[in-house]
Amino acid sequence: MRTLSMPLIVAALLTGCSQTPDPTPTPQDSGVPQQDSGVPPEDSGVPPDDAGVPPDDAGVPPDDAGVPPEDPLPTGPPVPQGPPNVPEFDPAFPGQTRVPAIQTQTPIQVTEIASGFRNPWAIAFLPDQRMLVTEKPTGSLYIVTPQGAKSPAVAGLPSVDGRGQGGLLDVEVGPDYAQSQLIYWTYSEPRQGGNGLAVARAKLVDGAQPRVEDVQVIFRMMPTLESTLHSGGRMVFTPDGKLFVTLGERSILAGRVQARELNSHFGKVVRINPDGSVPQDNPYVNTEGAKPEIWSVGHRNVLSAALDSQNRLWTVEMGPRGGDELNRPEAGKDYGWPTIGYGEEYSGAPIHESPRGPGMEQPVYYWDPVISPSGMTIYSGSLFPEWRNNIFIGGLSSQALVRLMMRNDRVVGEEHLLKDLGVRIREVVQGPDGALYLLTDATNGKLLKVTPR
Numbered sequence: 325m326r327t328l329s330m331p332l333i334v335a336a337l338l339t340g341c342s343q344t345p346d347p348t349p350t351p352q353d354s355g356v357p358q359q360d361s362g363v364p365p366e367d368s369g370v371p372p373d374d375a376g377v378p379p380d381d382a383g384v385p386p387d388d389a390g391v392p393p394e395d396p397l398p399t400g401p402p403v404p405q406g407p408p409n410v411p412e413f414d415p416a417f418p419g420q421t422r423v424p425a426i427q428t429q430t431p432i433q434v435t436e437i438a439s440g441f442r443n444p445w446a447i448a449f450l451p452d453q454r455m456l457v458t459e460k461p462t463g464s465l466y467i468v469t470p471q472g473a474k475s476p477a478v479a480g481l482p483s484v485d486g487r488g489q490g491g492l493l494d495v496e497v498g499p500d501y502a503q504s505q506l507i508y509w510t511y512s513e514p515r516q517g518g519n520g521l522a523v524a525r526a527k528l529v530d531g532a533q534p535r536v537e538d539v540q541v542i543f544r545m546m547p548t549l550e551s552t553l554h555s556g557g558r559m560v561f562t563p564d565g566k567l568f569v570t571l572g573e574r575s576i577l578a579g580r581v582q583a584r585e586l587n588s589h590f591g592k593v594v595r596i597n598p599d600g601s602v603p604q605d606n607p608y609v610n611t612e613g614a615k616p617e618i619w620s621v622g623h624r625n626v627l628s629a630a631l632d633s634q635n636r637l638w639t640v641e642m643g644p645r646g647g648d649e650l651n652r653p654e655a656g657k658d659y660g661w662p663t664i665g666y667g668e669e670y671s672g673a674p675i676h677e678s679p680r681g682p683g684m685e686q687p688v689y690y691w692d693p694v695i696s697p698s699g700m701t702i703y704s705g706s707l708f709p710e711w712r713n714n715i716f717i718g719g720l721s722s723q724a725l726v727r728l729m730m731r732n733d734r735v736v737g738e739e740h741l742l743k744d745l746g747v748r749i750r751e752v753v754q755g756p757d758g759a760l761y762l763l764t765d766a767t768n769g770k771l772l773k774v775t776p777r
C-alpha cells in the first residue's frame with residue numbers, strides 16, 4: 325500500500341467484502357430530516373390493497389447475460405446485515421431478497437483521483453477521458469482530468485435550490501457531443517411557490533475558464549411543490565437517442581399520493597427526446613390527461629439507473645425503512661409505490677397492507693434493511709472479467725459498493741465491497757478504461773477509481 329503523496333493517491337488494498345454487519349438503521353440520506361417523519365401513519369393515504377394475490381413470479385424473459393447457465397449458482401448465507409424491519413412481508417419468489425453472499429476473487433485497488441468536492445453527485449466522461457463532476461449543494465460543475473486536475477467551476481449554469489436532496493444532480497454528455505458539444509444536467513429548479521426537478525442542456529465551451537452557452541431547459545417536473553426531498557434526477561441516454569429521467573415523489577404526503585397518478589410527474593420514469601419533445605411511441609401519449617413524457621409509474625425515489633447489455637433500463641429506488649428496490653421499468657407499467665412495497669415508515673408505522681397487489685409489478689430484488697442506493701452501472705469492461713454483466717450500486721447508509729450477480733434477470737449473488745473505507749458512495753460509473761469510478765458523499769467528497777491491484 326502506498327501512502328499519501330499529493331496530489332494523488334492513497335491506495336487501499338481490499339479483497340472481497342467486509343463482514344462487518346451494518347449498525348442500526350440510519351435515515352437514508354442523513355444530513356436532511358428523516359424523509360418520512362411527520363407523515364402520520366394514518367396518512368399513508370393509500371387505499372387498502374388486494375392481499376392474497378398470487379406471487380408475481382412469471383413473465384420474466386430469460387437473459388443471456390450474467391452467470392453462464394452451466395455454472396452452479398452461488399449458495400450459502402446472505403451478506404451480513406441486520407434483521408428485517410418488516411419480517412411479516414415475505415418475498416414473492418425465491419431470490420427476491422437476501423441471496424447468497426459472493427466474493428470478488430480479483431484483488432482490488434482503490435485510488436484517490438481528486439478530493440475537495442462538496443457532496444459531489446455525478447460523473448460523466450468526455451470523449452477525451454476527462455470527467456464532468458457535479459456538486460449537489462453548490463450547483464457547481466467541474467472538469468477533472470484523469471490525473472485529478474480540477475478546472476474552475478464551469479460558468480453559466482442556472483442557479484439551483486441546493487437545500488436537502490436538491491441541488492445540481494446528474495450530468496450526461498450528449499450522444500452527439502463530438503458535433504454539438506451539448507451536455508445535459510438535472511437540478512432542483514427554484515420556482516415561484518416551491519421547486520422542481522429540471523433538465524437543461526447547453527453547449528460546453530472548453531478551455532481554461534470553461535463555460536456553457538445557450539442554456540435550454542428541456543424538461544420541467546410538474547407540479548411545482550415546496551419540498552427539499554426526493555427529486556430523483558438520474559438520466560440515461562439510450563442508443564436510439566432517447567433520454568430517460570428518473571423523478572422522485574417529493575416524500576411529503578402531497579407528493580407521495582401522486583406517484584401512481586398519470587397527471588403528475590412525481591414518482592415516475594419519463595422518456596424524452598434530447599430537445600425535450602415527446603417520443604410518439606411513449607405509452608401514454610394518447611391517454612387523456614396523462615403527462616405524455618411518462619414511461620413507468622409508481623416509483624418512490626430513483627437515484628440509480630443504467631442500461632444492460634441489451635440496452636434495457638434498470639433502476640434502483642430508495643425505499644422507506646426496509647424497502648429499497650431493483651426494478652426493470654417497462655413502458656406503461658406500474659411499480660406500485662405507495663400502494664405496495666416491502667418497507668415501513670421511519671417511525672415504524674406501516675405503509676402497505678401487502679407487498680403485492682393486482683396490476684402492480686414486483687421488484688426484481690429488494691433490501692430490508694436498506695442499502696440507500698445512489699448511482700449504478702452494469703459492468704461491461706475487461707479489467708474485471710468476473711464482473712461482466714454484474715450490477716454495481718452506490719450505497720449511502722450502507723457505506724458499500726453493492727455488487728449483484730445476475731442470471732435470467734434475477735439476482736443470484738450479492739456482495740458489499742469497500743466496506744473498509746467507511747464512506748457513503750453516491751455515484752458509480754464505468755470509465756472508458758474499464759475501471760469503476762466512484763464519488764463519496766461528504767463535505768470533502770472524493771473521486772475514487774477502482775482497478776485490479
Ligand SMILES: [Ca+2]
Binds near residue numbers: 622664665686687
Ligand atoms: Ca415498487
